[in-house]
Amino acid sequence: MKSISLLAPGHRGCAGCCDAMAAKFTLMGAGEDCIVVSPTGCLEVMTTPYPETSWDIPWIHSLFENASAVASGIEAGLKALGKQGTKVIAMGGDGATMDIGLQALSGAFERGHNITYVCIDNEAYMNTGVQRSAATPYGASTTTSPAGKVSFGNPRPKKNMPAIILAHGSPYVATTSLAYPKDMIAKVKKATEIEGPTYIHCHAPCTTGWGFDTSKTVEVARMAVQTGLWPLFEVEDGKMTKVRKIGNNKKPVEEYLKMQRRFKHLFTMEGGAEEIAKIQALADKNIEEFGL
């Protein structure tokens, strides 16, 4: 029987890899008639060591900071050649999306190319060894924002990327999570069917970088949603059309943080409780703002 996955096995992703799951779900939502661009990063490296590739669809990697520009060119090229219907998707990590690739992404969205961008947000530069990015959350210890005698780890909250994309007038912006694959698949499908530049931001826990057992990728992702730290929503034509309610399942952030090595210092250092309270405040703000 045919595999549901257009990402072939044999890739070099870690056991429990979030990127592999996000790529698989994205392709399940997009279908076979697509072209995918990936920037440099874990997903690229683990799937394409020459002469092998794990991609069963046409795929291209150029550089770290230009996936959105390459996608723009693919879309324009297909249009010029009269090739219709092929979905153009750029899919990369948080560093490539929110830091080094932000200019190209902004340009592509401002120009209104018919592309879908999927950000696989594992909250640090994992491919190079867990360095801080603009997506690293408050209080996380990374190799370039390590916790230490005078530091609780990363001193800044995550950059609000969906808001930045919304400011470009994108017709469809959604957040999703690996814990809700059907949600992600449906959102990718919808995004790729909507004309214009659409954006999906997927929260993707990294077993290696965050420090949790390989079996817990989905569980950690679910906990991020249930604490209110990662709200799932859809914005269509600028209007919030759907929010996933947490309801009675709401969990304290402490439960999420204690699952991960990157927050371990918050439970051992003096003053850690105050830091946890600050993170709880971020979750509470989300809960109020999005009506979770």
Added chain:
Amino acid sequence: MTHEMKTDKKNMVVVEGSYAVAHAVKTCRPNVISAYPITPQTHIVEDLSKFMADGEIPNCEYINVESEFSALSALVGSSAVGARSYSATTSQGLELMHEVLFNVAGMRLPIIMTVANRAVSAPINIWNDHQDSISQRDTGWIQLYAENIQEISDMTAQAFKISEDRDIMMPSMTCMDGFILSHVYEPLVLLEQDITDEFLPPFRPERILDPKNPMTFGAFADPHFYTEFRYQQERAMQNSLKKIEDVANEFYDMYGRYFGGLIDEYQTEDADIIIMAMGSIIGTIKDVIDRLREKNVKIGLLKVRAFRPFPAQDIMNVIKDAKVVVVLDKNISLGMNAGALFIETKSVLYNTDIDVPVIGYMIGQGGRDIPMSTIEKIVSDAEEVMRSGIKIESQFTDLKEELI
């Protein structure tokens, strides 16, 4: 093969160099144009934009990108789906593209880009020299330098044909001196659509991104494979040596115009002194040669049209019997106190039987005017070298000592 050029006066029009390039690009039927405005390239992209606005380029998309980095990156995508892809830039824009230049060449995407050569910052300077394209020497792009606006126009079609050849599949920069050629109005024959459609076949690459036959582009190569990919690129560059010549000859057969293949020569047959140079300075040098020939000075010109691939053999053939070779460079390799053409020329002579003194002049930096008197002064230096050997091997030209 001789290339007798007839002046086709009845088909000549007087246009700006940038318009001639834009018209040539249009005539080559591009599918995707992606560019970011930068002086002195702007008129090219403005003219192309006007053609687009008037619906004069069918089956083409123009992408108004947010930077030169994205300009070339977008063409990585378009070229990979099989679209004929074009850009234009200069100076800071070309420097910003540096990383993408290597990427395009390594992925074997035959993108064509006009470079309206300009000096690089700092200090910022918008006038002409060749530092921008010369600094991209090792990126794997074919580099052709034009002497006048007819040549840059014709070179555009030649470049597509050279780059898109399946034995080559390497990108090309067609270089024209900023302002001196980009903004000059001269009579020329605009690239002819009917002949070009015959000369330049549609772009049909062997492998493209296509859902019907999915492939992966841009895989990473570990030490087991990387060397061989680099070797293949170098081999393609070597293949392009002959292709550049063949295409120039084919162009001559079909259009009747010829400005050289890898190189061109002027009055070199019996020359004791041979001047080597690239770009619009060629015209000035020819005027100086005409004047000096009247005074029986045995002087000739070796115009270098292709800087990459470097036409070592052709250069050696021309200069082997000269008594002195003078190389003019509109660029400097800082720390070497020499220009690139000079350095390359000396390097190809080593390990050969050719024993000719070579002297170099760094000239025209940041748009400094190059009057005939400057060239004449250099020629008298060369005559001195013939008499008593090299005193200064490489030097700045027209340096204002009082400012230092």
Added chain:
Amino acid sequence: MKIVPGAVCEAGTSRVNKTGGWRTFKPVYDYDKCIKCKLCELLCPDSSVKPREDGYFEFDYDYCKGCGICANECPKSAITMVLEEK
């Protein structure tokens, strides 16, 4: 083999790389508990859960890295992780 200029690869060729050798624990089904919900197939990061004609699934041990997500997420605890015998 001959390399392809530009490092172009044919689709899906990583299947030659059998990652099953990475495994320490291997997942094993208890089909009596399985309700064919397909969650294991959906979640597997290594596309190593293969559907059978009868609607149940089996693991592709050629590729399964033993991450244990399937066992962790199975709503009926129908999958157990067993130490790999080498």
